[in-house]
Amino acid sequence: MGSATTQALAASTQALAAAKDVTLDSARELFAAARTVAESSQLSGALTDPSAPAEARQNVVSAVFGRFSPDVQNVLRTVVAQRWSSSSQLVDGVEELAIRAAAISTPQADIGGELFGFSRVIAANADLELALGTRLGGEDAKGALVDRLLAGGVSDAAALIVSSLVRQPRERRIRQMLARATRIVADQGDRVVATVHTAKPLTDAQRTRLSAALSRRYDGNVSLNEVFDPAVVGGLRVQIADDVIDGSISARLADLRQKLVS
The missing domain is CATH 1.10.520 (Peroxidase; domain 1)
Incomplete structure (x- = not known):
């Protein structure tokens, strides 16, 4: 920019x-x-x-x-x-x-969480991602598809954002657009988005401790978006913008293997 x-x-x-x-x-x-x-x-x-x-x-x-x-x-x-x-x-x-x-x-709605949740649905459904990303078919038809998928499941604000982005992709991928929108919503609420990759869901206590630690490190409120990834094995991998904090067992094993062959 x-x-x-x-x-x-x-x-x-x-x-x-x-x-x-x-x-x-x-x-x-x-x-x-x-x-x-x-x-x-x-x-x-x-x-x-x-x-x-x-x-x-x-x-x-x-x-x-x-x-x-x-x-x-x-x-x-x-x-x-x-x-x-x-x-x-x-x-x-x-x-x-x-x-x-x-x-x-709509300040009371968790719009960022809803956008992130829909992006995970798309990531898990190749056919849906293809349907929304293909150049075939009109953008209004894609918007109507999103409207049907989200009807009653998310806030009106989140539904409007997703539907509008799909109708105006401008050569962008759907997950790219949703990630940008999630960051903008977080910034509007004076929050930072942290994507947490974990092998199993965090407990409420773990979530609270992690959020507090990241808030201190980044000097602001942090929203956690969890991604369940068996490849993590154990521990956590946290990404905030371009920063990656990788405390996963898989990362430690990879580091150990690198040291053994070097």
Whole structure:
């Protein structure tokens, strides 16, 4: 991510935080805006044209998205007033704002856990991953499939995020999109996501101790997502962003084998 995009995203996120009434409809409108911009090279070009005054770009927002709520229009005006490294990064930015809006609208739901849970369902079902990732078939049909799969099983906010991402993949894999969304939801709640690979489920006491230890190490609240992996054998393998803490027996055995042959 370029420095221009980093600054633009920070300003846009602040605009969303300052909005008075962020609802699930706000998230729907932001997802719709991202999709509209992504599907029109003419529109995306007009909204990111550095030679055009910010006011002119904001007027385009009013003309195209005038049916949206005042809060969403204000956020989009802030978005296009910034300098983005590319039009695709502007689309990414609006999509991130949509995910954040969904999280803001439903603070009581474990949206991150629901997204992670669905990603594990996909990981365990090759046919489902293929159905959602293939270029054959319309994106709306894939979205409808997700809607049926998630109906009543997750919060409306999580269902909206998954369905919207599937409808706008932009050459991305479904699990890649879900992982990004999970990180964004965690960040919105001032949390860090830790993926814990373990051979058997953690007890409540183990989960509490691990969460507390990681929170101290990373100076913030940590959400644990568990992956049951028999290959771990024993112990834990924890990944937070690019950091990996591997205390599994399998890792120790691999290290021992390496020392024996060296």
